[in-house]
Amino acid sequence: MDQEIIESIDNYYNMKSKYEIKKKEEYDKLVKKMKSDNNTNKKISKEVKKLNYPCVNCKRKVNSIFHIKDNKLVALCGDTKTPCNLNIEILKGDVGTHHNLKEDTLDTINQHKEKIFKIKLDLIFKLNDETTNFALFEKIKKELNSEYDYLLIINGIMQDLESIYNNDEIDGKIKNYHEYIQAIDIMKMNYRKENDVKYLKGAVDIYIKNIIPLVDELYELKYNVNRLDKVNNIDNQKIWKYNQRKYSYYQTEINWGNEAKIISNVFKN
Numbered sequence: 001m002d003q004e005i006i007e008s009i010d011n012y013y014n015m016k017s018k019y020e021i022k023k024k025e026e027y028d029k030l031v032k033k034m035k036s037d038n039n040t041n042k043k044i045s046k047e048v049k050k051l052n053y054p055c056v057n058c059k060r061k062v063n064s065i066f067h068i069k070d071n072k073l074v075a076l077c078g079d080t081k082t083p084c085n086l087n088i089e090i091l092k093g094d095v096g097t098h099h100n101l102k103e104d105t106l107d108t109i110n111q112h113k114e115k116i117f118k119i120k121l122d123l124i125f126k127l128n129d130e131t132t133n134f135a136l137f138e139k140i141k142k143e144l145n146s147e148y149d150y151l152l153i154i155n156g157i158m159q160d161l162e163s164i165y166n167n168d169e170i171d172g173k174i175k176n177y178h179e180y181i182q183a184i185d186i187m188k189m190n191y192r193k194e195n196d197v198k199y200l201k202g203a204v205d206i207y208i209k210n211i212i213p214l215v216d217e218l219y220e221l222k223y224n225v226n227r228l229d230k231v232n233n234i235d236n237q238k239i240w241k242y243n244q245r246k247y248s249y250y251q252t253e254i255n256w257g258n259e260a261k262i263i264s265n266v267f268k269n
Contacts, residue, residue, distance in 0.1 A: 009260075058077060071092040071094070072089065087266040090261070092260050102158070119137050187199040191203075
């Protein structure tokens with residue numbers, strides 16, 4: 001897949017994630033306030049429906065429109081009368097994933113194994129002549145070996161992806177993280193012994209200057225996807241799931257036919 005398309009798809013999902021996270025923050029804030037004021041669930045639900053969220057692009061409280069259908073990614077400003085320049089439309093083409101392909105290959109392998117087992121039964125009970133069984137066995141064995149070779153290729157691709165996010169740099173940063181935590185624990189012990197506030201200040205400084213940036217770096221290195229998704233609604237309650245994955249969607253996708261294409265990719269940088 002072309003690098004420009006890869007970056008555009010990645011940008012789309014990042015923008016969508018930021019928008020959904022901001023929506024949840026404002027939703028939670030309103031619900032918490034109304035509950036503290038002892039409003040009824042009916043009134044809370046009514047007010048929630050009136051909420052307008054900041055457009056991910058122009059920041060006006062007019063919402064943003066994100067939808068994915070038929071492998072088309074679309075993002076637009078929620079203001080239909082005077083929209084900002086947000087206009088993303090990307091055709092992902094006909095795609096599948098390595099994970100799905102691996103599952104399909106394993107299913108085919110199991111089917112071939114069952115056929116070979118059936119041939120064995122035919123030989124035991126002499127349901128077919130040996131020549132027929134042998135020819136069938138050779139045919140299925142050849143197909144099974146091809147599927148195994150295909151599976152090795154898929155596993156190799158997936159292992160290459162794993163190696164991107166499992167490396168010495170990550171191990172080093174994890175080690176640094178534990179060292180900083182240990183330093184904070186020592187400062188806390190010293191504070192309890194000496195009752196000197198300088199140890200608490202030192203612990204806070206380490207957390208702000210070292211641990212927070214380090215955790216952010218680890219997230220970037222270990223997980224290519226960090227986003228909040230709305231999974232379903234139960235009794236008008238929004239259910240959210242935090243999605244954390246090592247790979248971006250495009251990294252595990254295979255194009256089967258129609259190529260991906262950028263129709264429009266307009267937004268403020």
